[in-house]
Amino acid sequence: MTTYVERLAKRSREAGSFVCVGLDPPGDTPVEEVASRNRALIEATAPYAACFKPNLAFYEQFGIPGLHALEVTLAAIPNGIPVIADAKRGDMGNTAAAYARALFEVWGFDAATVNPFQGHDAVEPFLAYEDRGIYLLCRTSNPGSATIQNATLADGVPLYERLAAEMPAWSANVGLVVGATAPGELARVRALAPRTTLLIPGVGTQGGDPADVVAAAGNEHGMMVVNASRSIAGAPDPAAAARGLRDALNAPSP
Amino acid sequence: MTTYVERLAKRSREAGSFVCVGLDPPGDTPVEEVASRNRALIEATAPYAACFKPNLAFYEQFGIPGLHALEVTLAAIPNGIPVIADAKRGDMGNTAAAYARALFEVWGFDAATVNPFQGHDAVEPFLAYEDRGIYLLCRTSNPGSATIQNATLADGVPLYERLAAEMPAWSANVGLVVGATAPGELARVRALAPRTTLLIPGVGTQGGDPADVVAAAGNEHGMMVVNASRSIAGAPDPAAAARGLRDALNAPSP
Numbered sequence: 001m002t003t004y005v006e007r008l009a010k011r012s013r014e015a016g017s018f019v020c021v022g023l024d025p026p027g028d029t030p031v032e033e034v035a036s037r038n039r040a041l042i043e044a045t046a047p048y049a050a051c052f053k054p055n056l057a058f059y060e061q062f063g064i065p066g067l068h069a070l071e072v073t074l075a076a077i078p079n080g081i082p083v084i085a086d087a088k089r090g091d092m093g094n095t096a097a098a099y100a101r102a103l104f105e106v107w108g109f110d111a112a113t114v115n116p117f118q119g120h121d122a123v124e125p126f127l128a129y130e131d132r133g134i135y136l137l138c139r140t141s142n143p144g145s146a147t148i149q150n151a152t153l154a155d156g157v158p159l160y161e162r163l164a165a166e167m168p169a170w171s172a173n174v175g176l177v178v179g180a181t182a183p184g185e186l187a188r189v190r191a192l193a194p195r196t197t198l199l200i201p202g203v204g205t206q207g208g209d210p211a212d213v214v215a216a217a218g219n220e221h222g223m224m225v226v227n228a229s230r231s232i233a234g235a236p237d238p239a240a241a242a243r244g245l246r247d248a249l250n251a252p253s254p
Numbered sequence: 255m256t257t258y259v260e261r262l263a264k265r266s267r268e269a270g271s272f273v274c275v276g277l278d279p280p281g282d283t284p285v286e287e288v289a290s291r292n293r294a295l296i297e298a299t300a301p302y303a304a305c306f307k308p309n310l311a312f313y314e315q316f317g318i319p320g321l322h323a324l325e326v327t328l329a330a331i332p333n334g335i336p337v338i339a340d341a342k343r344g345d346m347g348n349t350a351a352a353y354a355r356a357l358f359e360v361w362g363f364d365a366a367t368v369n370p371f372q373g374h375d376a377v378e379p380f381l382a383y384e385d386r387g388i389y390l391l392c393r394t395s396n397p398g399s400a401t402i403q404n405a406t407l408a409d410g411v412p413l414y415e416r417l418a419a420e421m422p423a424w425s426a427n428v429g430l431v432v433g434a435t436a437p438g439e440l441a442r443v444r445a446l447a448p449r450t451t452l453l454i455p456g457v458g459t460q461g462g463d464p465a466d467v468v469a470a471a472g473n474e475h476g477m478m479v480v481n482a483s484r485s486i487a488g489a490p491d492p493a494a495a496a497r498g499l500r501d502a503l504n505a506p507s508p
Contacts, residue, residue: 027352057345057352063360067318090369091311091342092396098281098311106317115344117371117391119398137371142346144373151413154406159413162405
């Protein structure tokens with residue numbers, strides 16, 4: 001058995017890349033074109049991809065035909081490149097177990113994003129899969145996320161810092177989602193969770209800077225990936241956009 | 255246009271019931287029997303149901319065939335009985351909009367549970383549907399939920415209380431999910447959100463007491479429903495179990 005982090009590290013090192021390519025078909029795509037457009041995107045960007053990440057919302061928005069397109073999409077991803085389900089599921093007990101079964105057994109994802117709002121016991125069913133990874137939301141890249149995630153606790157610490165310090169102890173398979181749009185907070189999470197793999201959205205369309213991300217999160221293969229979705233898929237040349245992000249993340253610090 | 259809360263109040267008053275019947279097929283159900291078992295459960299319990307609530311995890315665990323069973327299930331629910339998607343989705347921006355489209359436009363649910371961990375802007379796309387309701391997780395019924403939801407903030411207030419005070423102001427279509435297993439906290443939420451509709455899980459299998467729930471949350475039609483899933487669907491006589499819960503919630507306080 002290899003763990004998710006081991007597989008990610010291997011692929012990231014071999015591709016020389018920290019790029020997570022988002023596979024998020026826009027809502028105005030004709031559903032019958034979703035799979036073929038994704039296949040073209042995967043072919044163009046696979047050489048530069050440490051991993052792929054479909055966000056399930058963009059398939060569910062088309063109903064069941066969208067999920068058939070997801071099936072075809074997943075089959076087009078070359079072996080050896082890990083695939084993350086961006087699903088942000090979160091529920092308790094046997095319900096969480098049903099979500100884990102769906103994502104890991106039915107769909108076969110290597111890893112999944114999970115919402116920690118219901119706490120440790122709600123996350124445990126995902127951790128029962130020893131060869132899969134989970135990324136727990138910690139400090140996301142949207143403005144409103146500060147309301148809860150940056151709420152100051154009685155000991156003066158913002159909630160996301162407590163989560164960054166506590167959640168990695170739940171399992172070696174726990175990673176964290178931390179946005180690129182607040183590099184100071186990313187650095188703080190890295191300091192609190194030095195051996196935890198990070199999934200970092202927020203570069204590209206949302207404006208986070210690749211050099212800032214590397215300065216904050218480090219550049220060890222398997223310990224972080226940076227997601228870009230629209231800024232790659234919507235670029236005139238997606239291969240060039242993915243290669244450009246790969247290179248920006250590999251550039252020596254100024 | 256009627257709002258979700260108006261439709262729920264009407265149905266709840268007409269049925270004389272606060273019971274939300276969960277439609278959560280266990281994982282060991284043969285998927286080809288899911289829809290027919292649900293249809294029988296709906297027929298047996300509809301007279302006592304203020305609303306129905308499928309939790310999407312239990313359909314997704316079967317893959318695409320499970321979602322076909324969900325389609326058939328929804329078609330079997332009599333008109334006039336609101337249906338809540340227990341999906342606990344939560345994401346940001348155009349991703350949240352895609353989830354809202356899936357739940358409200360593709361599937362046609364009257365209301366949906368939503369996770370507030372990413373804050374107000376992540377919830378807004380769901381609120382753009384003026385005739386639909388959302389239930390934001392506030393204080394859930396599982397033990398681990400205390401880690402985040404009961405975290406004490408700098409002003410001495412637990413996080414769930416701040417959420418109960420603030421989130422209803424986001425829209426008249428905001429409801430809250432509050433578990434029945436901690437009646438003192440349910441009463442606190444009700445005091446902070448006196449005109450907010452509540453979805454209350456945790457009676458039945460999880461041990462919450464109907465009389466305690468009514469004492470804490472009140473018994474105004476449209477202002478609360480109490481969910482039971484396994485304790486109704488798994489009972490020898492589901493109709494009797496639903497009727498029993500209806501009657502327990504209607505009993506005069508001792």
